Amino acid sequence: MNSSSFCFYSILVTSNIVHMARSFGRFLKGVQSFTSLPVMRTQLIHPPTCISPRSALRTMVALPLPFFSKPRDFSLPNSSWGPEMLRLYNHYNSLTEVEAEGGEKQEGPWQRLPSYNRSLKYAKGGLYLSKIIQSKARLFTRNMRNPGAAFEYVLFVNKEEQRCVCIFQAGYLLEGPPGYVHGGAIATMIDTVTGTHASQLSEAVMTANLNINYRSPIPLGSTVLIESSLEVREGRKTFVSCKVTSTNGSKMHTEATALFLSVNVSNLLLGA
Numbered sequence: 001m002n003s004s005s006f007c008f009y010s011i012l013v014t015s016n017i018v019h020m021a022r023s024f025g026r027f028l029k030g031v032q033s034f035t036s037l038p039v040m041r042t043q044l045i046h047p048p049t050c051i052s053p054r055s056a057l058r059t060m061v062a063l064p065l066p067f068f069s070k071p072r073d074f075s076l077p078n079s080s081w082g083p084e085m086l087r088l089y090n091h092y093n094s095l096t097e098v099e100a101e102g103g104e105k106q107e108g109p110w111q112r113l114p115s116y117n118r119s120l121k122y123a124k125g126g127l128y129l130s131k132i133i134q135s136k137a138r139l140f141t142r143n144m145r146n147p148g149a150a151f152e153y154v155l156f157v158n159k160e161e162q163r164c165v166c167i168f169q170a171g172y173l174l175e176g177p178p179g180y181v182h183g184g185a186i187a188t189m190i191d192t193v194t195g196t197h198a199s200q201l202s203e204a205v206m207t208a209n210l211n212i213n214y215r216s217p218i219p220l221g222s223t224v225l226i227e228s229s230l231e232v233r234e235g236r237k238t239f240v241s242c243k244v245t246s247t248n249g250s251k252m253h254t255e256a257t258a259l260f261l262s263v264n265v266s267n268l269l270l271g272a
């Protein structure tokens with residue numbers, strides 16, 4: 001190797017090391033700013049000194065609270081919610097608490113599910129995609145700039161009845177046929193509701209099958225109810241049925257059935 005090629009080789013090695021150090025720094029920063037599933041936040045006991053992808057994953061589920069900024073809960077009312085959306089929200093929200101005999105508050109049959117604008121930062125693909133894409137990955141139903149422009153929704157789950165109800169207000173960006181909601185947007189909401197419901201009933205799930213019958217169009221800007229019910233669970237399989245109706249139940253807009261399969265979260269996240 002002559003001196004110029006040695007020099008070139010040294011620069012290459014050095015720049016690779018710098019690149020790796022920067023990537024590692026960004027990775028650590030990313031790990032620290034991991035802000036989604038709050039249930040996964042527990043106290044850090046011993047911070048690891050060397051992080052492999054697998055131990056990084058373990059670290060992500062054990063980061064100390066000070067590293068997290070409080071994520072915004074998108075399932076709370078905002079100024080874009082119409083009267084019907086608010087009325088139904090208040091109705092189901094009132095069922096999340098009941099008064100016991102002594103007058104103290106107790107958990108009611110329904111539970112409101114909070115909702116954030118991103119899923120796990122290091123989901124499958126994220127590890128292999130460019131850092132730019134990875135750091136920008138967002139749950140698309142929760143990333144519209146203007147409140148009320150697209151998907152406004154809140155989910156309530158009733159574990160005893162194995163039922164989930166979503167109040168959905170369809171914004172103006174979701175137009176398909178003139179004046180009505182796009183079928184893909186409806187499918188997105190059905191997948192979201194049934195998928196969230198199935199993941200409440202089991203663990204992490206992936207949609208394996210989704211069948212949809214569109215019965216009557218949903219007027220753009222209207223509020224509808226999306227109800228998901230457990231049909232049966234068989235091992236890794238969760239079968240759910242779903243209907244989208246007008247808020248008074250008089251009009252059937254959409255019917256669907258879905259199959260979800262439980263998946264191993266570590267494999268999913270690490271791309272195994």
Ligand SMILES: CCCCC/C=C\C/C=C\C/C=C\C/C=C\CCCC(=O)SCCNC(=O)CCNC(=O)[C@H](O)C(C)(C)COP(=O)(O)OP(=O)(O)OC[C@H]1O[C@@H](n2cnc3c(N)ncnc32)[C@H](O)[C@@H]1OP(=O)(O)O
Pocket residue numbers: 120191192195196199204205206207208209237259261263265268
């Ligand atoms: C970290 C969390 C990640 C999960 C997040 C999900 C929800 C979290 C909750 C809240 C988050 C907020 C919002 C949620 C929003 C939306 C949720 C939507 C979720 C999705 O939008 S997700 C994207 C679309 N989804 C896919 O991208 C899946 C691609 N696909 C696969 O990744 C595989 O295909 C997989 C994993 C499905 C199965 O693969 P696999 O290898 O594990 O299982 P295998 O193939 O062996 O099948 C085992 C048994 O299921 C039967 N079976 C399989 N597929 C079938 C089918 N289609 N119809 C009828 N039966 C079927 C077989 O026949 C066999 O049956 P048997 O055992 O009886 O022989």
